[in-house]
Every structure is written in C-alpha cells, then in structure tokens.
Amino acid sequence: MEVIILPTAAEASEIAARLVARQIREKPASVLGLATGGTPCKLYELLARMHHSNGLDFSRVTSFNLDEYVGIDPTHPASYHRFMDENFFSKVNIPREKIHIPDGLTKDVPAHCAAYEQAIRDAGGIDLQILGLGSDGHLGFNEPGSSLVSRTRIKTLTARTRSDNERFFTGGMEVPHHTITMGLGTIMESRICLLLAFGEGKARAVAASVEGPVTASVPGSLLQFHPRAKLLLDAEAASLLTRTEYYQWVYKNKPAWQIDL
Numbered sequence: 001m002e003v004i005i006l007p008t009a010a011e012a013s014e015i016a017a018r019l020v021a022r023q024i025r026e027k028p029a030s031v032l033g034l035a036t037g038g039t040p041c042k043l044y045e046l047l048a049r050m051h052h053s054n055g056l057d058f059s060r061v062t063s064f065n066l067d068e069y070v071g072i073d074p075t076h077p078a079s080y081h082r083f084m085d086e087n088f089f090s091k092v093n094i095p096r097e098k099i100h101i102p103d104g105l106t107k108d109v110p111a112h113c114a115a116y117e118q119a120i121r122d123a124g125g126i127d128l129q130i131l132g133l134g135s136d137g138h139l140g141f142n143e144p145g146s147s148l149v150s151r152t153r154i155k156t157l158t159a160r161t162r163s164d165n166e167r168f169f170t171g172g173m174e175v176p177h178h179t180i181t182m183g184l185g186t187i188m189e190s191r192i193c194l195l196l197a198f199g200e201g202k203a204r205a206v207a208a209s210v211e212g213p214v215t216a217s218v219p220g221s222l223l224q225f226h227p228r229a230k231l232l233l234d235a236e237a238a239s240l241l242t243r244t245e246y247y248q249w250v251y252k253n254k255p256a257w258q259i260d261l
C-alpha cells in the first residue's frame, strides 16, 4: 500500500487526477472503474477540465461503476446514473456504449450481476479502479462482513451507510436498503486501486484499513493484499495513522525512476 498524505482534499484530488490522466495517456483504451459519493467530485471536475483545456481524450476509454441502488430509476436525482452524468459523463467524451453502471431496476439481479462481471472480463479487466471509503470501512457497497472474494451481487446497506447517504436524498425520499455492487474479489482484480478518503469522519476507517489486521469487518483492509494500491488522504483522514512520518518520508524521497505522478 502506498499512503500519500496531502494537507487538503483539493491537493489530493489534483494528484489523483494526474494519475488518472497519465493512465489514459499511456493507454488510451484504458478500462476505468469509477466511484460515486462526495469524495471523487473534485477529481471528476479536474479530469473534465483536463479534457477541455489539455485535450485529455476519453474517446477510447471504457468505464464500469462500482454500484447502484436497487429499485431506483436512472433518472432519479440520487441515482448513481444521474450522479455520473452530472458530475462526469456529460463533461468528457466517453462514448455512451462504453459506459457501464449496474441497473438498479433489473428484473433478474443474479443474471444482471453475472453479465456485469462478464462485461468487465470482456473489456480486458479494470486497469485503474477509483475507490472511496465508507466511514464503516466499506469499499463500493461491500459492507463490513462482506466476503473477501465476493463478486458483483446484491448487498443490504448498514444503518450507518444509509444515514451517511441521506444527504443525497431530498424531498422525503428514503435511502434504499439494497444495492448492486461489484464484489471485493472484483475490485481486487483491478490492476491499480486508487482510494481517496477525506475528512475526519474517515479517520477511523482509514487507520483500520491501513494499519489494522486484514479482516472482513473492515473491507478497506483487504487492499493490504493488493499489489498496487495507492491511498490519497487529506490530513484529517490520516489523523489516526501511527506511521505518518514514515509515509511522508517515503513520498518525499521516492527515487526519480519510481515517481509516477
């Protein structure tokens, strides 16, 4: 795990944007795994800016989103389809047919999940997966207790995640109880995992994921087994880590040949 701590979320998002841009420039037909939530908004804004100002070309990119709520229409204001359209897809040039998000209205959840897994395989696997971290340690919507080898499937949200996400549901609409999410096994097959976590509300989950034991009780901790996991944290999210000085020393003293930012 590479732990990179920046003073602010904006600075960490800048680095994340540079990493994603580098991935696309090196491999224009990259397969990106995408996340929703408050955390990646700045990253998407920066990538859209790079598209408009620096010609960052997404025309050969394929994308797979981590998750979607079950039973909610793609046009619903809190759906992840709508979130991605508003925050990213409407601002860059990923062809519509290369965009994949689980269908929360599918009539056959197991068949849809199996087809989603197959589509990832058919695309050649995910090159770079962007991840947020739940305050309960979840990755995607793999809540604590999720199988460490799980595949795309239906999951039931914890009360904590439902309350964390209430802010996206206005007008008395309830947060759904179920989602379709890529599994932890699916996420772990991505060639690079880029996890972003900001704010003090994530500090416990970050510390448990980075310095605690690997356990299904903290899905983020599974990244300790990933060969290329980078964590981009702001100072608040990093505030409960104990090896902070070491992570900062490593980052400042990277050999020139290893610098990929």
Ligand code: PGA
Residues within 6 Å of the ligand: 036, 037, 038, 039, 040, 131, 132, 133, 134, 135, 138, 139, 140
């Ligand atoms: P957030 O959610 O970015 O809205 O904090 C992260 C997550 O639940 O994975």
